[in-house]
Amino acid sequence: LGSLVMLILVMIFRPHFAFLGSTAADQIVNAHILFNVLILLAGLPLAGFVYRASEKIVALGTKPVPAASLDVVELSALNESALDVPSQALANATREVVRVCETIEIMLKRIIELYESADADKIKALAALDDRVDRKHAAIKLYLAKLTRNALTEDEALRCQELIGACVKLEQVGDIIVRNMLVHVKKKFERGLEFTDEGWAELCAFHSSVLANARLAFNVLVSRDPETARQLVLEKDRLRDREKETSASHFVRLRDGTAKSVETSSIHLDTIRDLKQINSLLASMAYPVLEERGLLTGSRLKAS
Incomplete structure (x- = not known):
């Protein structure tokens, strides 16, 4: 496009090219260099606009990178150093069981949504939550088993049993959601x-x-x-x-x-x-x- 514009200007104004060189060959080479310099100078004010436009065009074909999930790292309240102080250890175990409760609540919410709209990714995500429940259930039971090696008061022993019992029940709830209800979901959608x-x-x-x-x-x-x-x-x-x-x-x-x-x-x-x-x-x-x-x-x- 720049070459075409320059050609039109030359045809209109018919300038003398003697200043570009004494021979035709020199004039052609120097004219080409001068032309590139003029194009460069003309393009400098537009460089920022072209750069931003290029970034947007490239971004259109690039898949967005998802933000790192905060769920990737599973925090644990089961501090081994607290086992020598039963009241603290029981408080830690309670916090961890509460996290299992939160996961079960999420599973309960999601399973009914899957009855309306299910796909492989959603089903896989729900199954992953059950795996999390199983891991935490095993960790809590092991932690409380270690705690019972210490001398506990009657109330502490009862609370320990209560937390283990709650954890077992929560795991069973997770299993019902994944092994039973999720099967119903798949059956519903496979059969339309x-x-x-x-x-x-x-x-x-x-x-x-x-x-x-x-x-x-x-x-x-x-x-x-x-x-x-x-x-x-x-x-x-x-x-x-x-x-x-x-x-x-x-x-x-x-x-x-x-x-x-x-x-x-x-x-x-x-x-x-x-x-x-x-x-x-x-x-x-x-x-x-x-x-x-x-x-x-x-x-x-x-x-x-």
């Missing part, structure tokens, strides 16, 4: 099945109740508040009644011959069963607190 609007609403409501009870259970583990523990066991009984209502509604839809209900019947009922089992495991985390105060008979609250 859809819940009825009523059935899906029932599942979501049931799941919401279980998630709310999970949060109560996690609070009881930390606070050991008897009133919260009592509320959790009462909610377990209410959920059992809700399960009966949900199953009855589902069978009504089956009886009416609703096609979607027939196709998704086993997934619907199995999911309700799994959620109920998860709820029972979480509710049982309240039992040690209630038993200490004589408020529990078996798995039932004593009459007030």
Whole structure:
């Protein structure tokens, strides 16, 4: 383009080229050098603009590098040096069990989302969370086993057992989510099945109740508040009644011959069963607190 512009200017103004050299060859060489110098001078003001434009063009074809995940490093509260002080060691173990609770809460939230939209990456991510639960469960049990080698008071020994029991139950919850509910998710999408609007609403409501009870259970583990523990066991009984209502509604839809209900019947009922089992495991985390105060008979609250 620059050469074309220069040619047009030469044709219009017809300058003398004697100053470029005494021979035609010298004039051609020097004219070429002069032309490049002029192009360079003309382009300098535009250099910044061209540089920025080039950066943007290159960036269009470059995949963004994801920021380093804060989850890559798993912190641990299980300080070995605290084992000689049981109260500190139990506090450390409690912190670590709380982290397991947080992971289980994330898993509970994500599993119901997968019933609506699932892909290989999301399924893999959920399974990875269960692996994290398993690792922390093993580490906590080992830590508390080491702690029991020391002389513990009766209260410390009971708290140690309570934390181990809670950790076992949390691991079982993780296994139900991954080994049972995730299988239902895969089955649903592999077969292209859809819940009825009523059935899906029932599942979501049931799941919401279980998630709310999970949060109560996690609070009881930390606070050991008897009133919260009592509320959790009462909610377990209410959920059992809700399960009966949900199953009855589902069978009504089956009886009416609703096609979607027939196709998704086993997934619907199995999911309700799994959620109920998860709820029972979480509710049982309240039992040690209630038993200490004589408020529990078996798995039932004593009459007030």
